[in-house]
Amino acid sequence: MLPFVNLLIINRKSAVPVYLQIANQLTALIRRGVLKSKQKLPSSRELADLLQVHRKTIVAAYSEIQMQGWTTTSPKRGVFVSSALPELTPVKWEKDGPYERLSVPLPFYRVNTHYIAEPTVESSKYDWVIDDGLPDARIAPLEALIREYKIRIQKNFLFKNNAGTLSPGSLSLRETLLSYLAETRGIQAITPNILITQGAQMGIFMSAQLLLRPGDYVVVGEPGYFMANSVFESLEANILRALVDKDGIDVDQVEEFCLKYNVKMLYIIPHHHHPTTVTLSPQRRMQLIALAEKFNFVIVEDDYDYDFHYHSAPYLPLVSYNSNRIIYIGSLTKCLAPSIRIGFMVAPVELIDEAIKIRRSISLRGDFIMEEALSVLIASGDINRHIKKSNKIYMHRRDLLCELMRQHLQDFVTFDIPTGGMAVWIKFGKGYPLKKIASNAAKHRLLMSDGTKYNTHNEDYNAIRFGFASLTDIELTEVIQLLKASLQKA
Amino acid sequence: MLPFVNLLIINRKSAVPVYLQIANQLTALIRRGVLKSKQKLPSSRELADLLQVHRKTIVAAYSEIQMQGWTTTSPKRGVFVSSALPELTPVKWEKDGPYERLSVPLPFYRVNTHYIAEPTVESSKYDWVIDDGLPDARIAPLEALIREYKIRIQKNFLFKNNAGTLSPGSLSLRETLLSYLAETRGIQAITPNILITQGAQMGIFMSAQLLLRPGDYVVVGEPGYFMANSVFESLEANILRALVDKDGIDVDQVEEFCLKYNVKMLYIIPHHHHPTTVTLSPQRRMQLIALAEKFNFVIVEDDYDYDFHYHSAPYLPLVSYNSNRIIYIGSLTKCLAPSIRIGFMVAPVELIDEAIKIRRSISLRGDFIMEEALSVLIASGDINRHIKKSNKIYMHRRDLLCELMRQHLQDFVTFDIPTGGMAVWIKFGKGYPLKKIASNAAKHRLLMSDGTKYNTHNEDYNAIRFGFASLTDIELTEVIQLLKASLQKA
Incomplete structure (x- = not known):
C-alpha cells in the first residue's frame, strides 16, 4: 500500500x-x-x-x-x-517547484512596445512619492460619492437594472455628462455619441483599435505621452513624430507627413500636452482641423485634465469646433482620485457603435453603481464646486513648487511654469543623470521616476513630470529638500 | 455690424x-x-x-x-x-444638425464579430428580467464592502499608495486571493503569477491578445460562450468548434483538430459550461491536459462561477492538475454583484508579465480602493460565509424553477437540471420561436433574450439561459407565469 x-x-x-x-x-x-x-x-x-x-x-x-x-x-x-x-x-x-517559471516554451506573442513600465515597488519602502500629475484625493468629495453609492445598494437598484445592457455605461451618467460637457465645454452631442470608459486610457486603447491596423500611420507629438505611444506600438502601427514646441505640435510637420504617408489618425492633447504641459495655440487648432478635413484622418483629442487651467478659462476643446472627425476622450479621475476609473469618449455615432462592441469584449461593463453615484454628484454641482475649489489649491501649489525650485534647485533644473494641469515638466542638467538621482532619492525614502518612460523615442530628455497637485505645502517643501539632497550626491 | x-x-x-x-x-x-x-x-x-x-x-x-x-x-x-x-x-x-451622423465617411475599421449585442433597453419599460445567470446582489455583503471602502478613503491610504505601479492590481488582494485559491481550489501559485482584471471577460480578452493573431487556430465548445467567441472573431482567428455533450467538450474532436491544424489555444469552461451548464468529466480533463502537452497549445480555463455547485463539492480546476500551460480566469462578480467588476488571471510568470503590459494599455489600473476593500472581506471569511449561504439559497431557487417549469411549461420546453451555476439551459419547442416569445414577454413587461446571442454558429438552438439565482421564490413564480402567458400567444 x-x-x-x-x-x-x-x-x-x-x-x-x-x-x-x-x-x-x-x-x-x-x-x-x-x-x-x-x-x-x-x-x-x-x-x-x-x-x-x-x-x-x-x-x-x-x-x-x-x-x-x-x-x-x-x-x-x-x-x-x-x-x-x-x-x-x-x-x-x-522539481517543477511552485508554479513559477515555464519548464517548456509556450506559443505566445510578446507585446511589442518600447515603453518600459516602472517596476512595481513596495510602498512600505517609501514615505514620499513624486507622481506624474495626480489629483489630491484627500480633498475630493469621496464621502459624498460613497454615500450615493450606498443608497443605490439599498434601493434595490440592482434588481431593476439590467446589467446585460450596460456596456455603454449607465444611462444617467451619460446624460448628465452630456449636459455638463455642453455647458462647460461647448460640446453638442446626444446620448448615442457618448460611451463610458474605464479612465481616459481605455478611450485611447479603443480609438487605436478602431483606427489602426499593422502598418497604418499615426501622428503623435514628440515628446509625447508614453502610454498612448505604447498602445500604437503594440498594434504595430507606424508612429510619425511631429515636434512639440511652446505652441504645441508643429502643424507644418504634420502636413508634411500627410503629403508623404496615408495618415489614419492624429493623437493629440491640445490643452496641457503630456509631458511638456504646453497648450496648442488657436491658430494651430484651426490648421489641424483643416488638415484633418483635407487629408481625411481622424483626430483623437485626449483632454484628460481639461478643468485645471490657471491663467484664463480653459480653452474649448477641438471637438467643439467640428465634431465630425474627432474622437474626444476625457476622464473624471483627475477631478476625484486615481482610484476612480471612470472616463468617457464622445464621437460620431458610427464610431461609438463600434467602440461599444470593443468595450463589451474588453470587460462587459463598468461598475455602474459607481457611475450612477458619480452622476448624482455631477448633477448636484458637487463636482463643479470641487473643481473650482481645487483649481485654487492647485494653482497655489504650482506657484509654491516653482518658487521652491527657484530657491533650491536653480543650479540643477530648468522648467517653464505651466498654465494648467497638475505637473511641471522639469529638465535636469547634464551632470545630473536621473537614474542616479532616482536611486539616491530612494535612499531618502522618496520614490520618483528615473525619466526612462518619458524617452519615447531616441532622445534622452533627462526630465520628469513633477506632480504638484497631490502634495500639500509642507509635503512639497519636504520633497524638494529630499530631491535637493539626492542631487547633491549625484 | x-x-x-x-x-x-x-x-x-x-x-x-x-x-x-x-x-x-x-x-x-x-x-x-x-x-x-x-x-x-x-x-x-x-x-x-x-x-x-x-x-x-x-x-x-x-x-x-x-x-x-x-x-x-x-x-x-x-x-x-x-x-x-x-x-x-x-x-x-x-444643416449638419446635432452631431449625430457622419457627413463624410471616416477611415475606421469595423469590429469583425458575428455576435449581435442585445440592444440597450429602457429599464422603465420592464418590471421583470430573465438574466443570463447573475447573482442576487440583494443578499451580498455589499454594505460590509462599502464600509471597508470608506475606511480606506479616510485612512490617507491614497496618499501612501503609488497609483502608477498598480496595474497588476492591489498587492493585498493578489496575496489574499492566492491563499484563498490555494485553500479552496488547490492552486499553487505565487504573487507574480496573479493579475487582477476587470471581470473574467478582461481575462478572456487579454488571453486572446497573448495567444492569437489573424489566422491562428483556437478551439472552443459548440454551443459556446458568445462573448469569448466574439473576442476571437474580432482578432480574426480561425475558430474550430468541438461539440459539447453531457460530459463536456468532445476530446476526440479536439484531437482531430490538433492533427489537422496548428492549434494555439483552447478556450474552455470545464465547470459549468456556458451556455449548457455541463461539467467536464475527469477522464476528459486528463485527456485535455495530455493533448495540450502533446500539441503544445495553451488552455484558457474560464472558471467564472466555480463556487456554485450543488451536488458535490466543486471539481478542482484544471490548473490544479498542471499549471504550466494553463491560463486560469476567475471572477468575484458572481459572489457579489454584477456591478463589482473584479476578476483575476493566474498563469505562468512569463504570460502574466506580458498581460500586465496589456492591462496597462487598456486602462492603467482598476479601482484599487475597491480591490483593497474586497481583500479584507476575503481574508475575514465574509466572502466564504456568503458563498455558503448563497449556495443553499441558489440550490433552492434552482429546484423551484425546475419544479415550476415541470408544472407549467412542460409542453413548451426541455431542460436538464444543472449540477451547479446560476442558470438553466432551456430549449423551446419548434412551434415556439424565441423572437416571438420575447416580443410577447415585453408586452408583459418581462425582459428576456430572444436567443439570438446563443446562436454562435449556424445552428438555431431556440434556447436561452434562465438565470434563477437573482430571483426570489415569489419573483420566480411570477416570471414563470408571465413566460407561460407569453408562450400561449406565440
Missing part, C-alpha cells in the same frame, strides 16, 4: 472540511499518476485508522470523489480508481 | 459666468468663420448696450479671448480678430 500517511496531509485549522481535504488530495494523486487507473484504494476503515480520523470522514471523502467520477465502487470488492481515466506519466512536481 | 444680439445668447441660469458665455460664443463665431480674421469687434460699450450687460462683463470677455490668443488689441483702434488665424470656409452648422 502507498504511504498514505505521508501523502494525505490534514490541516485541522483550514476552512476546508477534512473530508474535502482528503478527497482533493486523493484526486490530486490520481491526476499525478501516483494512484493509477484500476488501482484499489484502502478500505474506509483502514484509511481512517491510518489518518486517525472518523470512518465517516473517509466515507464522505470517497463519496465525493465517486460523485465527481474519479472512482468506481464494486459492492463487495471495494473502491477502485476509474478504469476510464487515461494513464499519465507521473509529473515530477518536486 | 453683425447681429450680435441674435448671435450671442446669454443664459442667466447657467453655472457658466456670463462673461465666459460671451467669450466662448465669440470664439465659436471666429472658428465658424462668421467673424473673420482681422475683423474689428464692437467696442465694449457698444456690445454692453446691445446685450444689456455691464460693460465690465464685456471687458472680462474680451480679456479672456485675448489671453487665449483669438484677438489682438490695438490701443486706440480697438479689438480685432487675430490676423494669425487661417481663413476657414464657414461650416453649415444648421
